[in-house]
Amino acid sequence: MTENQSASQQNRVVIFDTTLRDGEQSPGCSMTPEEKLSVAKTLDEMGIDVIEGGFPISSTSDFEAVTQIAKHAKNAQICGLARARQSDIDRCWEAVKHARRPRIHTFLSTSPLHMKYKLQMEPDDVHQAVIDSVSYARDLTDNVEWSPEDGTRTEHDFLCRCVESAIKSGATTINIPDTVGYTVPEEFHDLIAMLRNRVPNIDKAILSVHCHNDLGLAVANSLAAVRAGARQVEVAVNGIGERAGNCAMEEVVMALKTRHDVMPYDCGVDTHYITRVSRQVAGITGFAVQPNKAIVGKNAFAHEAGIHQDGMLKNAQTYEIMTPESVGLTRSTLVMGRHSGKHAFKSKLQELGYELNDNELGDAFKRFKDLADHKKEVFDDDLIALIDDAVLRHNDHIKFVSLGIQCGTTGPQTADLELEIEGERKHTKTEGSGPVDATFAAIRELWPHEATLELYQVHAVTEGTDAQAEVTVRLAENDRTVNGQGADYDTLVASARAYINALNKLMVKREKTATSQEAAGPDVMSA
Numbered sequence: 001m002t003e004n005q006s007a008s009q010q011n012r013v014v015i016f017d018t019t020l021r022d023g024e025q026s027p028g029c030s031m032t033p034e035e036k037l038s039v040a041k042t043l044d045e046m047g048i049d050v051i052e053g054g055f056p057i058s059s060t061s062d063f064e065a066v067t068q069i070a071k072h073a074k075n076a077q078i079c080g081l082a083r084a085r086q087s088d089i090d091r092c093w094e095a096v097k098h099a100r101r102p103r104i105h106t107f108l109s110t111s112p113l114h115m116k117y118k119l120q121m122e123p124d125d126v127h128q129a130v131i132d133s134v135s136y137a138r139d140l141t142d143n144v145e146w147s148p149e150d151g152t153r154t155e156h157d158f159l160c161r162c163v164e165s166a167i168k169s170g171a172t173t174i175n176i177p178d179t180v181g182y183t184v185p186e187e188f189h190d191l192i193a194m195l196r197n198r199v200p201n202i203d204k205a206i207l208s209v210h211c212h213n214d215l216g217l218a219v220a221n222s223l224a225a226v227r228a229g230a231r232q233v234e235v236a237v238n239g240i241g242e243r244a245g246n247c248a249m250e251e252v253v254m255a256l257k258t259r260h261d262v263m264p265y266d267c268g269v270d271t272h273y274i275t276r277v278s279r280q281v282a283g284i285t286g287f288a289v290q291p292n293k294a295i296v297g298k299n300a301f302a303h304e305a306g307i308h309q310d311g312m313l314k315n316a317q318t319y320e321i322m323t324p325e326s327v328g329l330t331r332s333t334l335v336m337g338r339h340s341g342k343h344a345f346k347s348k349l350q351e352l353g354y355e356l357n358d359n360e361l362g363d364a365f366k367r368f369k370d371l372a373d374h375k376k377e378v379f380d381d382d383l384i385a386l387i388d389d390a391v392l393r394h395n396d397h398i399k400f401v402s403l404g405i406q407c408g409t410t411g412p413q414t415a416d417l418e419l420e421i422e423g424e425r426k427h428t429k430t431e432g433s434g435p436v437d438a439t440f441a442a443i444r445e446l447w448p449h450e451a452t453l454e455l456y457q458v459h460a461v462t463e464g465t466d467a468q469a470e471v472t473v474r475l476a477e478n479d480r481t482v483n484g485q486g487a488d489y490d491t492l493v494a495s496a497r498a499y500i501n502a503l504n505k506l507m508v509k510r511e512k513t514a515t516s517q518e519a520a521g522p523d524v525m526s527a
């Protein structure tokens with residue numbers, strides 16, 4: 001009996017996280033291999049069962065990300081996506097094979113619309129390609145997932161035929177995607193029930209769902225599918241993903257935990273990591289979480305109305321269906337400030353879930369002391385922003401040194417900027433239309449580049465006029481898009497740091513992103 005089958009029989013729901021593949025398909029959301037690896041490490045630690053690290057044939061950067069994730073994962077199965085092409089499957093296997101538990105996820109559209117217009121293939125040829133691609137993948141590994149893309153708009157007879165053949169060809173997971181987020185919960189429930197009733201060998205594979213959120217129904221649809229017998233749910237942190245996004249990991253996991261009475265299914269996720277991974281993904285992608293977002297929004301556990309506050313004081317359960325602690329929002333035991341030393345700093349970071357090496361700790365401590373000199377209270381959110389900004393910066397080609405600004409109504413706005421570029425200090429003083437424009441103009445003068453600014457976003461980490469600013473800068477150059485982040489108590493310094501971070505990432509991408517054309521194979525398998 002396979003691991004998947006035993007999970008299926010025991011009401012255990014496998015959590016398959018696709019933040020790093022479908023999540024990354026959100027426009028402007030691309031992540032470097034290093035960033036993907038750092039998120040994957042958290043997902044692995046928190047008990048996510050399967051991590052889809054990317055689409056290895058799509059770029060050398062994605063190939064490298066999946067390879068690195070596969071090499072580092074301790075517990076999770078590591079998966080890559082592949083079209084129904086030998087070259088895609090080979091490339092995927094090359095990356096995932098390093099994992100202790102690798103998985104190939106291959107897919108092909110089965111809806112009339114997709115077959116006719118997108119694939120331009122006849123149903124019989126699609127059916128044969130399913131058999132060929134799954135059999136080919138199965139020769140490489142015994143852990144093969146197959147997805148009929150646009151499955152929810154596929155004719156039932158044809159869906160059953162393809163699912164049955166995919167299982168006969170060796171698929172161990174059958175994932176039904178609601179690719180365009182069209183389905184409503186009752187329909188999804190009935191679709192899964194229909195497959196279980198009609199496909200004779202359905203129990204040989206675990207049934208999975210992959211829901212998009214175009215109508216805001218991704219979580220409801222996924223839970224309806226679980227109630228009908230699906231035992232894998234595909235999710236993304238903060239619900240990011242193509243268009244309106246994917247089923248939000250934190251929502252499904254907390255719904256299963258909180259309403260175990262009506263949904264008696266278990267998953268292996270340690271929910272205490274939820275806040276941390278949400279912040280990590282938001283920081284890396286620059287996709288801020290809306291304040292009223294379930295589970296991870298800033299207001300998810302805030303009570304403002306007097307009657308609610310009164311109820312909370314008398315008994316928290318009056319207005320709280322789950323505790324903030326259960327998702328990792330802990331009341332601080334260590335208060336950090338200018339008098340805190342390195343030991344307390346290290347313990348605090350451990351409390352927040354960060355393990356830094358000695359160099360990273362040293363750099364972060366210097367930044368913390370500087371911040372504490374300028375800010376009365378250093379909150380947990382300040383530290384998280386600071387750590388996310390300070391680590392992962394060691395190999396940067398361009399480093400921020402200092403910035404002086406002249407702004408206001410009395411004279412030209414100028415930025416006096418010093419950078420260290422490949423070990424050499426460079427300095428300039430540049431004018432601009434406002435201090436941010438002057439700062440970015442100074443960077444462009446010291447490091448000329450063609451990339452265009454697509455997004456400039458400032459977010460106050462905490463309340464108060466001394467709050468740290470967390471800035472996101474998105475730069476685009478040809479097909480490459482990168483998000484840079486910077487945090488500082490000075491908004492302009494944070495802006496400079498974010499722009500420089502984006503430039504550093506762009507350089508890494510320039511080096512690594514050779515398009516996959518030479519690796520991409522010619523045709524759909526049977527065509």
Ligand SMILES: CC(=O)SCCNC(=O)CCNC(=O)[C@H](O)C(C)(C)COP(=O)(O)OP(=O)(O)OC[C@H]1O[C@@H](n2cnc3c(N)ncnc32)[C@H](O)[C@@H]1OP(=O)(O)O
Binds near residue numbers: 085109118119516523
């Ligand atoms: C529903 C989903 O989320 S599926 C995943 C979507 N994710 C992405 O597309 C992100 C990564 N994609 C990419 O980088 C590129 O699209 C690549 C590298 C995969 C392919 O790039 P290109 O070779 O330039 O092809 P392009 O993207 O223009 O078109 C896709 C081709 O794949 C074919 N195709 C689409 N899905 C499949 C599939 N499951 N199996 C086989 N072929 C497929 C299309 O019919 C089209 O073929 P054609 O070129 O013969 O018309």
Ligand SMILES: CC(C)C(=O)C(=O)O
Binds near residue numbers: 107147148175
């Ligand atoms: C590849 C499949 C699972 C997908 O992402 C979709 O259909 O949305």
